[in-house]
Amino acid sequence: MLSWALIFFVVAIIAAVFGFGGIASASAGIAQILFFIFLVLFVVSLIMGMARRG
Template identity: 60%
Template structure:
């Protein structure tokens, strides 16, 4: 999940540098959503793993 976030962020930066502002905004939005999903899943797995271990 984090790999996809970084990929979309890099594409957004490249598009912004080349002047494709609409595409850059779209890819940056996707990267933000994926990063939030990654954080939520990470926190959930962290706490669930703590609860199951003896």
């Protein structure tokens, strides 16, 4: 999921360089949402791993 967020971020950067503001904004928004979902799942995974050991 982090790789998809990175891909959308790169697409947003390239679109912004070429002047496609709408596409850049949409891609940056998608990348941000995917990154936050990744963070939430990562933290949940860490907590579940700690709970199993202890």
